[in-house]
Amino acid sequence: MSQAIESPPRIIAPEIPDDSITTVAAPAPVPVRIPQPGDDTLFNRCAWLYVLFRDKLFRDDTDRMINALWPNGARPAAGMRMIEFGCGPGFYSCGFAARFPQMSVLGIDRAPRQLDCAKRKARRLGLTNCRFENDDVLDLAHADESFDLLIAARLFTVLQNSKRAVAEMYRVLRPGGRCLVAEPRYAAWASLPLLAMWLVARMTRIDNGCCEPTRAIVLPPNEFKNLFASQPWRNVKVWQDGRYQYALCEKI
Ligand SMILES: C[S@@+](CC[C@H](N)C(=O)[O-])C[C@H]1O[C@@H](n2cnc3c(N)ncnc32)[C@H](O)[C@@H]1O
Numbered sequence: 082m083s084q085a086i087e088s089p090p091r092i093i094a095p096e097i098p099d100d101s102i103t104t105v106a107a108p109a110p111v112p113v114r115i116p117q118p119g120d121d122t123l124f125n126r127c128a129w130l131y132v133l134f135r136d137k138l139f140r141d142d143t144d145r146m147i148n149a150l151w152p153n154g155a156r157p158a159a160g161m162r163m164i165e166f167g168c169g170p171g172f173y174s175c176g177f178a179a180r181f182p183q184m185s186v187l188g189i190d191r192a193p194r195q196l197d198c199a200k201r202k203a204r205r206l207g208l209t210n211c212r213f214e215n216d217d218v219l220d221l222a223h224a225d226e227s228f229d230l231l232i233a234a235r236l237f238t239v240l241q242n243s244k245r246a247v248a249e250m251y252r253v254l255r256p257g258g259r260c261l262v263a264e265p266r267y268a269a270w271a272s273l274p275l276l277a278m279w280l281v282a283r284m285t286r287i288d289n290g291c292c293e294p295t296r297a298i299v300l301p302p303n304e305f306k307n308l309f310a311s312q313p314w315r316n317v318k319v320w321q322d323g324r325y326q327y328a329l330c331e332k333i
Pocket of ligand 1: 122124135166167168169170172173189190191192195216217218219233234235236238239240
């Protein structure tokens with residue numbers, strides 16, 4: 082369970098001045114469907130198509146994430162336990178595991194075929210410090226304070242309850258643990274894989290019972306920032322870089 086909020090976290094947002102944040106108009110809400118028991122997901126049925134977008138079209142943020150987490154050439158300590166929420170085909174889990182053999186990486190996702198792709202990628206790269214599990218980021222099967230580091234990329238674009246996911250992020254991190262979240266800023270661009278997967282699923286009549294929205298959920302900067310204020314982090318830093326926005330949080 083998430084902890085009670087005792088005091089608001091210190092929010093640092095150097096690249097988003099507060100006056101610019103308050104003037105941003107919220108986009109029209111994305112129609113969402115609450116996932117039902119027995120639902121499947123496009124990420125499962127059209128796994129190959131998402132892998133294509135992930136590998137060929139989206140920006141590789143590995144270096145940016147590493148530099149944000151360990152500035153000035155610092156590197157993770159031996160034995161560090163990292164988890165990725167909504168790892169999809171394992172792009173970042175494998176990337177971090179390959180870069181830092183001293184770290185153990187666990188990627189979790191609810192789409193078994195994404196996990197198959199991730200496992201194949203880890204095998205291809207000969208990674209022995211990287212594994213993948215089927216789990217729900219809204220109700221994770223891991224004890225409190227199990228991880229030192231958590232990353233999530235593009236997860237909120239398809240998540241109906243991002244506040245609940247942030248509560249789980251807080252819960253599974255140890256005190257002093259950190260999470261880094263990378264999310265797109267523009268719905269049109271971020272929606273491309275969803276539109277393509279819906280199209281293929283409809284054309285091949287495998288769209289029945291899929292729970293994803295047709296348009297990516299993209300949080301405006303003030304909502305993105307406020308989302309992290311829902312947990313009592315010691316520090317929250319949010320910033321933007323090109324088409325992406327980031328949050329780096331440290332647990333008390
Ligand atoms: C847009 S993809 C991002 C994948 C990967 N992080 C990347 O950067 O390419 C979102 C992923 O989150 C997964 N996902 C969505 N809701 C989830 C949940 N409740 N629990 C676990 N995984 C979830 C989806 O199956 C999908 O693989």
